[in-house]
Amino acid sequence: MLKGKVAIVTGGTRGIGLEIVRTFKENNAEVILFGSKKESVEKAINMLKEEGHIVKGYYPNLSNYEEIEKIIKEINNIYGHIDILVNNAGISANKKIEETSSQEFESIMNLNVNAIFNMTKAVVPYMKKQKDGVILNTSSMVSIYGQPSGVGYPASKFAVNGLTKSLARELAPNNIRVNAVAPGITNTDMVASLPKEMIEPLIKTIPLGRIGEPKDIANAFLFLASNMASYITGVVLSVDGAARS
Ligand code: NAD
Numbered sequence: 001m002l003k004g005k006v007a008i009v010t011g012g013t014r015g016i017g018l019e020i021v022r023t024f025k026e027n028n029a030e031v032i033l034f035g036s037k038k039e040s041v042e043k044a045i046n047m048l049k050e051e052g053h054i055v056k057g058y059y060p061n062l063s064n065y066e067e068i069e070k071i072i073k074e075i076n077n078i079y080g081h082i083d084i085l086v087n088n089a090g091i092s093a094n095k096k097i098e099e100t101s102s103q104e105f106e107s108i109m110n111l112n113v114n115a116i117f118n119m120t121k122a123v124v125p126y127m128k129k130q131k132d133g134v135i136l137n138t139s140s141m142v143s144i145y146g147q148p149s150g151v152g153y154p155a156s157k158f159a160v161n162g163l164t165k166s167l168a169r170e171l172a173p174n175n176i177r178v179n180a181v182a183p184g185i186t187n188t189d190m191v192a193s194l195p196k197e198m199i200e201p202l203i204k205t206i207p208l209g210r211i212g213e214p215k216d217i218a219n220a221f222l223f224l225a226s227n228m229a230s231y232i233t234g235v236v237l238s239v240d241g242a243a244r245s
Helices: 015-026 038-050 065-079 102-130 152-174 196-204 214-225
Strands: 006-010 030-034 056-058 084-087 133-138 176-183 236-239
Touching: 006 015, 006 065, 006 102, 015 030, 015 038, 015 084, 015 214, 030 038, 038 056, 056 065, 065 102, 084 102, 084 214, 102 133, 102 152, 102 176, 133 152, 133 214, 152 176, 152 236, 176 214, 214 236
Parallel strands: 006 030, 006 084, 030 056, 084 133, 133 176, 176 236
Antiparallel strands: none
16 A cells, blocks of 8 residues: 555654554555664664564654754655655653643653654655655544643644644645544553553443554554545544543
8 A cells, every 4th residue: 555655653663653664564665763762773673674574763852853854864865755754753641730840741742742843844845845745643532532630641632633734734735645643542552651540441431342452553544644545634533442531
């Protein structure tokens, strides 16, 4: 479904992002994964190599626009085009507001929102030149319903939806589609790090009766990245088993 496409996936070293990388490779894309550290990037590249998937990796500071701009230029020089950007890197939060420092709030916004701005700003000039591109953002079901703690996380994901819908309108004349996927609770390290008392009652309320697997989410990204979604832009696609928390 992605033959000949070049895709960049942030937060591609584990969890949902790693599964997106794997799924895109299974569909014949060239994939470049971004992670936060050299070691985790190398680990993911080696794991994928053992599965028969060759990918390239970088670990830029996603808050640093100049650093990103340089890497995006390098990727474009190597591959000649950049067709798909998946802004997936993200961190969550679960503390009550009185226990959350303003620095903690800022660091969530910095990765979950500002990094999307930086990555998108760096990639758009290449996509505009091609008159073709797909930008996909990882939102969350909390971007629709909020959550009863860790306010920075849902606030950041509401912003992701705002970026998605607004950029879809801004970039549509350039044939660049911008969509988001809003996963429900998904079986990754992010969920493993949250308290059981928070997660277990939520899983019980999911009508499909189970937690999401990274592949459930990656398949939605594959569809939106592919030409099968050629008339879809500005959408936040819920992939959550009808969970309504
Ligand atoms: P994860 O913790 O398993 O992976 C997070 C990824 O983000 C990693 O690849 C990591 O390298 C990257 N990352 C973390 N901090 C970074 C930083 N400072 N700079 C650059 N990269 C950094 O999480 P996941 O569950 O796979 O989450 C991926 C995305 O899915 C996130 O945006 C998250 O908000 C969203 N999401 C997850 C769930 C869930 O239940 N797991 C639900 C809804 C949305």
